[in-house]
Amino acid sequence: EVQLVESGGALVQPGGSLRLSCAASGFTFSSFEMNWVRQAPGKGLEWVSFIGTTGSTTYYADSVEGRFTISRDNAKNSLYLQMNSLRVEDTAVYYCARERASGSPLDYWGQGTLVTVSS
Amino acid sequence: EIVVTQSPVTLSVSPGERVTLSCRASQSVSSHLAWYQQKPGQAPRLLIYGASTRATGIPARFVGSGSGTEFTLTISSLQSEDLAVYYCQQYNKWPMYTFGQGTKLEIK
Numbered sequence: 001e002v003q004l005v006e007s008g009g010a011l012v013q014p015g016g017s018l019r020l021s022c023a024a025s026g027f028t029f030s031s032f033e034m035n036w037v038r039q040a041p042g043k044g045l046e047w048v049s050f051i052g053t054t055g056s057t058t059y060y061a062d063s064v065e066g067r068f069t070i071s072r073d074n075a076k077n078s079l080y081l082q083m084n085s086l087r088v089e090d091t092a093v094y095y096c097a098r099e100r101a102s103g104s105p106l107d108y109w110g111q112g113t114l115v116t117v118s119s
Numbered sequence: 120e121i122v123v124t125q126s127p128v129t130l131s132v133s134p135g136e137r138v139t140l141s142c143r144a145s146q147s148v149s150s151h152l153a154w155y156q157q158k159p160g161q162a163p164r165l166l167i168y169g170a171s172t173r174a175t176g177i178p179a180r181f182v183g184s185g186s187g188t189e190f191t192l193t194i195s196s197l198q199s200e201d202l203a204v205y206y207c208q209q210y211n212k213w214p215m216y217t218f219g220q221g222t223k224l225e226i227k
Contacts, residue, residue: 033214035214035216037216044206044218044219044220044221045155045163045206045208045218045221046218047214047215047216047217047218050214059214059215061215095162095163099214100165100168100174103210103213104168104210105153105165105168105208105210105216106153106155106163106165106216107165107174107175109162109163109164110162111161111162112162
């Protein structure tokens, strides 16, 4: 059974940093491209970042470019999102999600982890 | 950026009804359009990809159609467990995914 379990969400002050993790199981993690998607409270879905299978290819939404860094450790079946210079508008549930195939939509999602940016 | 717009924002429906949700892209996305279902407190679930292909385990009452800029998700006979928010997503400009704002199905 495919499982994605996020962790690391917390309350952080504006300007602070946080690192999210996503533990994957039930599939060959190193063969799948991965993404982070977020959802502000009561709002819709916003794509945040993509990483290729080896970690050498990454993309970011304009809203987080230069502040967030996506990475992965295939030996540990884990995905990460390093978030720096956090802003109030980064407050959201962050989901890790697997791509069904390269260039395809997201077929498995974790349960999400809440990041709250507030003073 | 490809803007994706869904209508209506909210739809009040009764079990057994046929339901049609719409999704429009600001430019052609070919058939690179997916639909997701999100129930309260849960993660989104992939329903449809390639505009019309049901994902694994999705009931046949969910039917996707369209291409280019106009897409539709039809639920042939609404079940109570289908009450949720539905999002469409373009992946033509992969991986710069964009989602619609969602359509919420409520009980009439």
